[in-house]
Amino acid sequence: MTTVLIVDDHPTFRATARMLLEAEGYDVVGEAPDGTSGIAAAWELHPDLVLLDVNLPDLDGFSVAQRITANQGAPAVVLTSSRDSSDFGPLVAGSGARGFISKGELSGAAIAELL
Amino acid sequence: MPGLRRALIALFVVGVLFAGVDVALVLTSSHEDQKAVAAILGPLIGLGFIGTGVFAWWRRPLNRFGLLMTAVGFAWFLAALADSDTAVVATIGAYLAPLYLVLVVQLLLSFPTGRLETPAARAIVVAAYVDAFVLSLPVFLLGGDVNIGDGAPDNAFAVAHASGVADAFDVMTSIVGFGLAAATAVVLLRKRRTATPPQRRAQAPMLWTGLVVIVALGLVFGGDAIDVPDEAINVVGLVGFVAFAILPFAFLAGLVRTRYSRAGAVGGLIERLNAPDTQVSLRDALADALGDPTLQLVYWRESAGHHVNREGHRVDLPVPGSGRAFAEVERDGKRVGAIVYDAALRDDPSLVRAAAAAAALQLENERLEAELRARVEELQTSRARLVEVSMGERRRLERDLHDGAQQRLVALSLQLGLARRKLTDDPELGGRLLDAARGELDRALAELRELARGIHPAILTDRGLGAALEALAQRAPLPVDLDEMPDDRLPSAVEAAAYFVVAESLTNVAKYSGAQHASVRVDRLDGFAVVEVSDDGVGGADPAAGTGLRGLADRLAALDGRLEVHSPPGGGTVIRANIPCATCA
Numbered sequence: 001m002t003t004v005l006i007v008d009d010h011p012t013f014r015a016t017a018r019m020l021l022e023a024e025g026y027d028v029v030g031e032a033p034d035g036t037s038g039i040a041a042a043w044e045l046h047p048d049l050v051l052l053d054v055n056l057p058d059l060d061g062f063s064v065a066q067r068i069t070a071n072q073g074a075p076a077v078v079l080t081s082s083r084d085s086s087d088f089g090p091l092v093a094g095s096g097a098r099g100f101i102s103k104g105e106l107s108g109a110a111i112a113e114l115l
Numbered sequence: 116m117p118g119l120r121r122a123l124i125a126l127f128v129v130g131v132l133f134a135g136v137d138v139a140l141v142l143t144s145s146h147e148d149q150k151a152v153a154a155i156l157g158p159l160i161g162l163g164f165i166g167t168g169v170f171a172w173w174r175r176p177l178n179r180f181g182l183l184m185t186a187v188g189f190a191w192f193l194a195a196l197a198d199s200d201t202a203v204v205a206t207i208g209a210y211l212a213p214l215y216l217v218l219v220v221q222l223l224l225s226f227p228t229g230r231l232e233t234p235a236a237r238a239i240v241v242a243a244y245v246d247a248f249v250l251s252l253p254v255f256l257l258g259g260d261v262n263i264g265d266g267a268p269d270n271a272f273a274v275a276h277a278s279g280v281a282d283a284f285d286v287m288t289s290i291v292g293f294g295l296a297a298a299t300a301v302v303l304l305r306k307r308r309t310a311t312p313p314q315r316r317a318q319a320p321m322l323w324t325g326l327v328v329i330v331a332l333g334l335v336f337g338g339d340a341i342d343v344p345d346e347a348i349n350v351v352g353l354v355g356f357v358a359f360a361i362l363p364f365a366f367l368a369g370l371v372r373t374r375y376s377r378a379g380a381v382g383g384l385i386e387r388l389n390a391p392d393t394q395v396s397l398r399d400a401l402a403d404a405l406g407d408p409t410l411q412l413v414y415w416r417e418s419a420g421h422h423v424n425r426e427g428h429r430v431d432l433p434v435p436g437s438g439r440a441f442a443e444v445e446r447d448g449k450r451v452g453a454i455v456y457d458a459a460l461r462d463d464p465s466l467v468r469a470a471a472a473a474a475a476l477q478l479e480n481e482r483l484e485a486e487l488r489a490r491v492e493e494l495q496t497s498r499a500r501l502v503e504v505s506m507g508e509r510r511r512l513e514r515d516l517h518d519g520a521q522q523r524l525v526a527l528s529l530q531l532g533l534a535r536r537k538l539t540d541d542p543e544l545g546g547r548l549l550d551a552a553r554g555e556l557d558r559a560l561a562e563l564r565e566l567a568r569g570i571h572p573a574i575l576t577d578r579g580l581g582a583a584l585e586a587l588a589q590r591a592p593l594p595v596d597l598d599e600m601p602d603d604r605l606p607s608a609v610e611a612a613a614y615f616v617v618a619e620s621l622t623n624v625a626k627y628s629g630a631q632h633a634s635v636r637v638d639r640l641d642g643f644a645v646v647e648v649s650d651d652g653v654g655g656a657d658p659a660a661g662t663g664l665r666g667l668a669d670r671l672a673a674l675d676g677r678l679e680v681h682s683p684p685g686g687g688t689v690i691r692a693n694i695p696c697a698t699c700a
Contacts (some may be wrong), residue, residue: 013522
């Protein structure tokens with residue numbers, strides 16, 4: 001079962017995403033409300049996947065993605081946001097993340113396509 | 116000041132009594148050899164000082180110069196006690212004899228303000244008192260020659276007889292006296308050099324006469340110390356004595372001269388200001404006329420309630436003791452501005468007033484220009500702040516949308532997607548998901564409603580200010596009374612501004628004031644809509660501290676309106692906005 005860490009500052013989204021991913025066969029092993037605790041949790045929990053919000057209260061999601069994916073054997077990162085990917089230009093590609101899924105279109109299938 | 120006048124007349128009468136005692140002492144003296152001269156000149160000189168001093172005192176009650184002049188007159192009479200045939204009285208007279216000379220030094224050094232303004236002047240006067248009354252004491256106590264005259268009673272203060280030591284002290288007092296006279300002359304000449312031309316003209320008679328007195332005094336002391344023949348000393352002494360006697364009249368001459376020169380200065384000012392295509396600025400013309408290169412003009416801004424300089428920046432009038440003084444300028448009973456000048460000119464306020472009157476018209480013109488500049492500057496500042504406020508509002512709106520409704524709609528979309536998938540294999544979970552989605556949708560709608568109201572409430576557009584404020588009061592978390600509301604509609608910009616004043620104020624009341632109760636009123640008053648929100652909370656609101664009140668002030672400024680905040684600590688808060696409104700009679 002693919003293990004997932006959800007990093008997002010909105011509790012509503014974290015709860016809904018957990019429900020959705022668990023219903024679709026993922027194992028959500030942790031949640032974090034900001035970039036710093038997200039990086040720490042990624043180190044600690046070694047999930048297969050980090051679902052990472054772009055707009056975090058402390059750090060920018062792109063630099064969080066860079067730091068999580070910097071090492072060998074690091075988890076895969078999928079960026080997400082309620083904004084559209086076109087709002088971010090080339091930032092997604094340069095961040096080390098596997099890809100971007102807009103929050104409204106989040107599903108197990110969409111994630112599986114990127115992994 | 117009739118009380119002062121009576122007191123001064125009484126003082127002069129006392130002076131006349133002193134003069135009478137003086138004449139009696141001279142006429143009955145067994146050792147005064149020039150009785151006729153002393154009996155006529157003595158009272159004339161003393162009363163000359165007292166009369167002139169009392170006059171100067173009456174004219175300028177705050178200037179201590181008159182007091183000093185009067186004191187010289189009385190001290191002069193005290194010196195005449197030396198003519199007494201009673202040893203104690205004669206010795207007291209001899210001991211106090213230098214007092215009038217010390218007072219003359221003080222008088223000259225403090226001319227024309229009556230105050231010793233430099234440390235050097237103060238040091239000289241203190242040293243002169245020490246020389247006259249401390250250094251001379253051993254001369255009396257050791258039985259020295261106390262200069263009363265031939266056939267006079269003995270020195271009554273002598274407790275020992277050591278005339279050698281006493282003489283040494285006598286010579287020392289003379290040497291110190293010589294040094295002090297020289298220092299005084301230097302200070303007087305320096306004072307003349309630093310005076311402005313009009314001051315120099317006005318001070319000349321007193322200053323030159325005083326210099327003659329001081330130089331002669333110095334020479335007499337110097338002569339005493341090195342035993343110059345008596346004849347030479349007597350000639351110099353006589354010159355000094357004559358100069359001393361005419362000192363009060365020199366002072367009066369200076370006054371007359373000042374009046375003429377000052378009348379001339381104001382006359383010249385009027386001529387200069389009225390000359391066709393005059394190039395000189397009003398400030399420069401006034402600075403020349405009043406002889407004060409540091410003079411400043413400030414203009415009254417009625418709308419702001421403070422003075423501004425030519426550039427339109429706020430300026431406060433000088434406070435007493437700051438070295439600066441000011442004269443208010445009025446035109447047709449209305450405040451125009453003020454002339455701020457060196458406090459040294461204060462000894463003739465009538466001159467500044469005359470100049471102010473002459474300059475009123477020009478000052479009014481410059482005031483209008485300064486007012487315009489100040490308004491332009493205010494508009495520029497408030498326009499820049501308005502742009503900033505509106506950018507900030509857009510940022511806040513974007514954030515509110517993103518964090519609020521958008522998040523709820525995202526969750527809703529995910530829940531609906533999941534519910535759709537679960538409807539067949541787990542209908543119960545599908546139903547729960549749909550319920551949750553419904554709740555999410557309700558919350559998203561509520562947030563959007565709140566946001567739209569923050570941008571511009573529909574009820575304000577549709578039903579006007581009264582209805583919008585009623586709705587606002589109902590939603591507030593504390594009881595809010597609406598005391599006074601306009602019956603009909605106001606211009607939409609005014610209604611919007613008034614609404615946001617109340618909305619922001621009530622938000623602040625709820626957040627910070629701890630108030631139990633608030634009330635709101637909107638009155639129409641002389642072309643203004645006056646919005647007032649008051650509460651019974653803790654007060655202490657500072658319009659400069661938060662962005663909310665300042666943003667309001669800027670929005671109001673764009674309409675030429677004004678925001679006032681009265682919020683004493685512990686005394687509740689009253690926010691009052693005056694919004695110009697064409698239909699508010």
